[in-house]
Amino acid sequence: MEPREHWWREAAIYQIYVRSFADSNGDGEGDLAGIRERLPHLVELGVDAIWLTPFYVSPLADGGYDVADYRDVDPRFGTLEDFDALLESAHASGIRVIIDIVPNHTSSAHRWFREAVAAEPGSPERARYLFRDGGGPHGEEPPNNWSSIFGGPAWTRLKRPDGTPEQWYLHLFDAEQPDLDWTNPEVHEEFDDVLRFWLERGVDGFRIDVAHGMVKDGALPDLPEGAQAGLLDGDTSLPYFDQDGVHDIYRRWRALVEEYPGGRALVAEAWVEDAERVARYLRPDELHQAFNFEYLTSPWDPARLREVIDRSLSANGAVGAATTWVLSNHDIHRHVTRFGGGEQGLRRARAATLLMLALPGSVYLYQGEELGLPEVTDLPEDALQDPTWERSGRTDRGRDGCRVPLPWERGPEPCGFGPEGSEPWLPLPEGWGELSRAAQKGVPGSTLELYTAALGTRRELEALGDGAMTWLDAPEGVLHFEREPGFRCAVNLRREPVEIGSEGTVLLSSAPVDAPAEGSLTLPADTAVWLRV
Known part of the structure; x- marks a missing residue:
């Protein structure tokens, strides 16, 4: 390539x-x-x-x-x-x-997290993630009140194999997605x-x-x-x-x-x-x-x-x-x-x-x-x-x-x-x-x-892709702009047809449009058109 x-x-x-x-x-x-x-x-x-x-x-x-x-x-x-x-x-x-x-x-199935779970608080293995002690008399409360983007708390508490609870780890998403500590x-x-x-x-x-x-x-x-x-x-x-x-x-x-x-x-x-x-x-x-x-x-x-x-x-x-x-x-x-x-x-x-x-x-x-x-x-x-x-x-x-x-x-x-x-x-x-x-x-x-x-037209026309644009006058509810002399786009976001003042040839439209009359074009509701002027 x-x-x-x-x-x-x-x-x-x-x-x-x-x-x-x-x-x-x-x-x-x-x-x-x-x-x-x-x-x-x-x-x-x-x-x-x-x-x-x-x-x-x-x-x-x-x-x-x-x-x-x-x-x-x-x-x-x-x-x-x-x-x-x-x-x-x-x-x-x-x-x-x-x-x-x-x-x-x-993932909580990642080798690093499995090593962290098996290690002790304060270990290098846990330092790769955000492990913290909990609040409350026995550490039974999450370290803070953050919530998961997916719903529920953003903290899950680990338990040892014998069921003893210990530190909490942060997961802004699912509990199976422990957050990494990027200060490490x-x-x-x-x-x-x-x-x-x-x-x-x-x-x-x-x-x-x-x-x-x-x-x-x-x-x-x-x-x-x-x-x-x-x-x-x-x-x-x-x-x-x-x-x-x-x-x-x-x-x-x-x-x-x-x-x-x-x-x-x-x-x-x-x-x-x-x-x-x-x-x-x-x-x-x-x-x-x-x-x-x-x-x-x-x-x-x-x-x-x-x-x-x-x-x-x-x-x-x-x-x-x-x-x-x-x-x-x-x-x-x-x-x-x-x-x-x-x-x-x-x-x-x-x-x-x-x-x-x-x-x-x-x-x-x-x-x-x-x-x-x-x-x-x-x-x-x-x-x-x-x-x-x-x-x-x-x-x-x-x-x-x-x-x-x-x-x-x-x-x-x-x-x-x-x-x-x-x-x-x-x-x-x-x-x-x-x-x-x-x-x-x-x-x-x-x-x-x-x-x-x-996509084919966009690739062929130098006017499209990177570059500048200029807004043109248009009726209320219409977006009308020019990319460079010769190419224009108009979009009617209204619920009824609207006439726009635009000469040129229709290159492409999202729905059928009337052929441009002398200096104007009728654009149906919720329709966009590309014009070669």
Whole structure:
């Protein structure tokens, strides 16, 4: 693959949730060999890179984000040889590969944690994690009042084999995901080595899980009464998120990856919804990208979208970084459903796609959005596997609904996800075969064909990708902008058609539009259009 040092500034990157993409062997779970078999689809779709969710050895207590061995592939997903073969095939196809790294916590099945449990309080083995004595007369109370993001307390107390209770350990997520102590030099050295292991195999970058959470306030203070245990909202200061110390880690990692040729990218999952705080992760000596969660969570509202776009571009531009745009991922309801579901939700989702692909910077696509897949909201309770379901007392169904395996073919389950007769790890809804790639390929007006055309046009036009944009005058409820002289995008977010003053040729639209009249264009409700002026 031809090196391009700053490829991430305008790439279209496709997220693969490994367990749900393609099952090559019929065991019900997606795997690396299945991804390799389906690479031609991604080439046809027109993406520049793929991001793989964790495929490491793991008990899968949290979908693989509980890592027991960072240097090997879980047998359910394949082998290191399968990974090398996938990487080679992807590169030969012109597709780069980003992999997940999970540095905030390990699995409780990791060798380090097993050693810590077997060791004594104050030992070097325990110093790799956040072990603390409890409060109360007998240490029976947690060290502080922090709660898990998944629900319930953020502390679990160890017991000796004879049942004697002793120290507590911190887990901001599931109890099977103990947090590492990043004040320990051994932790830094271990992850330096893990990064090098995969860089030397040829990966093109890392998506950093919980990138804002590795450093905690050393005093471990209680949260103020009423404070939320979850994600930042731009106005909240939490003692375990977005601490200044994380930036020292990323300066070290940036220097490390720059030792390798070909442009290796570091991407932050930083739930820091203030654009200026996010931009601090993207200073020239830190990370290359950060997911734009403020955009991801924006409602279908023109004023809000324009505000987020402007703020994102301004904050990132101030540190010389390109902006990323994303509509869905494996942690949030699919945007067809968020935008209203049904015909309205799909119509808005298609328009949102053209808007996103026309903005300056790079885009992240979540597997299945090119098929217009909705959130699966009615999975049987006995099928749910997200730890949030149990930790919330079965009040929050969690994230399984956006992780249902992909339909590739028409017909009954497994719809080509795996060999005929195999049973996927999560059930596919009845009728999903009609949303499959086979059902949409070559069908004019299908969502798959819209994505393929849009990604192809985006790659061909120098106006798109990295660069500047200029807002144009537009009626209320319409976003209208120019990327450079000759290319414009207009999006009608109103519930009724609207006429916009715009000459030119329609390159692409998310729904049928009337041919431009003399100097004007009628844009239907919830519709986006690309124009060559």
